[in-house]
Amino acid sequence: MQALATACCNVIGRQRTQLHSFLPFPNQIRSLTSGHPLQTFKSYPPAFRHPIRAIHEATVAPMTSNKENQPHPQNWKIKMLFDGDCPLCMREVNMLRERNKSYGTIKFVDISSDEYSAEENQGLDYKTVMGRIHAILSDGTVVTDVQAFRKLYEQVGLGWVYAITKYEPIATIADAIYSVWAKYRLQVTGRPPLEVILDARKKKDEICNDSNACKM
Structure with a gap:
């Protein structure tokens, strides 16, 4: 069993390494764009400087999009319940969110949010999901x-990452490791x-119920 567990970890590890190698690194992107583009136009005649500046400013105007405020996909096929307070978990969630932009098949639900409702998620309360x-599949099936990871990855074209976990004894070993x-x-x-x-959340709920502090 130990040898099989080691083999399973090595396979999954190599596949995840290959996956993350395709993802862009923000620091690298910032380093490529850190120079001020207007410096390249210093040699242009004065008549051209202002139009170029106007075009440049219009092009690089900062975007105001927020992933958390984006609407949920209407035709989602699976709902992912995730812990938004878990830093390691959020790395994977953000990767799936980025992939999901091209698919729109995953609905992301943050269980750490004050708006999380067990009633809207097959009765799964915070303690259980933690x-x-x-x-949750679109037909209500809970995985x-x-x-769950395999189903999520399949929806964004990355089914191969967890494909091996469909088969025994790898499936049992993978679940044990997880x-x-x-x-x-x-x-x-x-x-x-x-x-x-849980105790902190309970006290917070009591304070919110007894005052308007959480409604501000």
Whole structure:
């Protein structure tokens, strides 16, 4: 079993490394665009400087889009319930969000949000979803663990990443490995135990219910 587990980890590790190698690095992009484009036009005659400046300013006007405020896809096929307070989790969520721009098949739901509703998500409360990854298919079917990742990745053209986990004994081994990660992810990311988080959320809810502080 140990040898199979090692083989499974190596395969998944290599595939994930290949996947992330295709993703752009923001620092590299910023380094390519850090120079001021207007400097290249200093040699132009005075008559051309102002039109060029106007065109340049119109072209590079900052965008005001916010991923969190973008509308959910209308024809989603799977809903991903994710912990928005988990920094490692958000790296994967953001990658899937970027891919989903071309597919529109995943609906992302942040369970850490005050607006999260268990009633709207097959009765899955915060404590349950914090324990392990959950996804909900458009027909209401709930999938968890590695199967949830496999379904999500399939919807954005990356099914090959988790394809091997369809088969035994790899499926069982992969779920076992993920269970270890799910059990210790709060500690790994430097967060307090789940009981402490739940207690803090409970106190926050009590304060919000007793005052208008959370409505401001």
